[in-house]
Amino acid sequence: MDKTMLLNMEGVKKTIVHGGSDDISRFITGTKVPFHFRTMLCDEDRTVLDDSKKVGVPMEVVIGNMFKLEIWESLLCSMRVGEVAEFLCDVIHTGLYPIVAKSLRRIAEGKDPVDWHVHTCGMANMFAYHSLGYPDLDELQKEPQPLIFVLELVKVEQPNEYNRESWAMSDEERMKAVPILHGEGNKLFKLGRYEAATNKYKEAIICLKNIQTKEKAWEVPWLKLEKMVHTLTLNYCQCLLKMAEYYEVLEHTTDIINHHPGVLKAYFMRAKAHVEVWNEEQAKADFQKVLELDPSMAKTVRKELQILHMRMEEKRDEDKLTYKGMF
Incomplete structure (x- = not known):
């Protein structure tokens, strides 16, 4: 192994495990870099925290796109295609790793990298400790320490060689993409x-949430983005109603109502979801709230309450037959 110090980079030691191609890779803003990584603690056992090869899919970063763990961009730019290298990084470079690792693990588990429907007050976040949901990452978050990154540079793709997905866009590009995605979802x-539409709405929401994280919570720019997110989330919920995903509708609409209690459409949609899962009292309460917010909805609400009454009667008849069969 060829051990070298990375020049002009304090707190990093590089060890080349396997040499790559002879050509030096060209890294410019917008270059997409797929790579495998393994993260280890600097203990006697070199305990492995994460390994992309176990997931089977390479990680990707886009150079100049403000990836949270900036050091990875710098490390990758020191490598050749096919090269495998080990980097020992001091704590000045590893503080954000637990947050990044949480997102990567959620992706590997088939979940959203961020809980885009969860809102947290920025001020509360500053003074309260929040679990990341993984004990080893919680420990690392409480007590940051040096880490070892083993990186394998798989490929280097220049900006004109691939189609850019939303995660690879700048904030300006994301804002331009939102109305396009919204329109495609509507069509x-x-x-x-409906499922294809949810993917369009969801991608637009993620674009907005990525931009929103850079704004100060509850100030005007943040609130404008929040309103756009609500519109898309409710469109997303309309699709979920059509797909009979009623409990997810309840989750998203309740989240909106808890933080912004005057959103009429959220109450109406939540009421319809309550109807579908036979939550009679909750549905009636939400329909009542709809009338308080907009009395002109009286005719529509009466119709929905009739549907609720019929569904509850059907449910009671079904229950009677079920219990009769049991005895």
């Missing part, structure tokens, strides 16, 4: 392609 909804 798909009208065509009855």
Whole structure:
């Protein structure tokens, strides 16, 4: 192994495990870099925290796109395609690793990298400790320490060599993409392609949430983005209603109502979800709130309450037959 110090980079030692191609890779803003990584503690056992090869999918970063763990961009830019290198990084470079690792683990588990429907007051976040949901990352977050990153540079793709996804866009590009994604989602909804529509709405929401994290919570720019997120989330919920995903509708609409209690459409949609899962009292309460917010909805609410009454009667008849069969 060829051991070298990375020049002009304090607190990093590099060890080349396997040499790469002879050509030096060209890294410019917008270059996409797929790579495998393994993260280890600097203990006697070199305890492995994360390993992308176990997941089977390489990690990707786009150079100049403000990736949270900036050191990875610098490390990758020192490598050649096919190279495997080990980097010992001091704590000045590893403080954000637990947050990044949480997102990567959620992706590996098939979940959203961020809980885009969860809102947390920025001020509360500053003074309260929040679990990341993984004990080893919680420990690392409480007591940051040096880490070892083993990186394998798989490929280098220049900006004109791939189609840019939303995560690879700048904030300006994300804002331009949102109305396009919104419109595509609406068209798909009208065509009855609800699952495809949810993907468009969800991608637009993630674009906005990425921008929103850079704004100060509850100030005007943040609130403008929040309103846009609500519109898209409610469109997303309309698709979920069509797909009979009623409990997820309840989750998202309740989250909106808890933080912004005057959103009429959220109450109406939550009421319809309550109807579908036979939550009679909760549905009536939400329909009542709809009338308080907009009395002109009286005719629509009466119709929905009739549907609720019929569903509850059907449920009671079904329950009677079920219990009769049991005895």
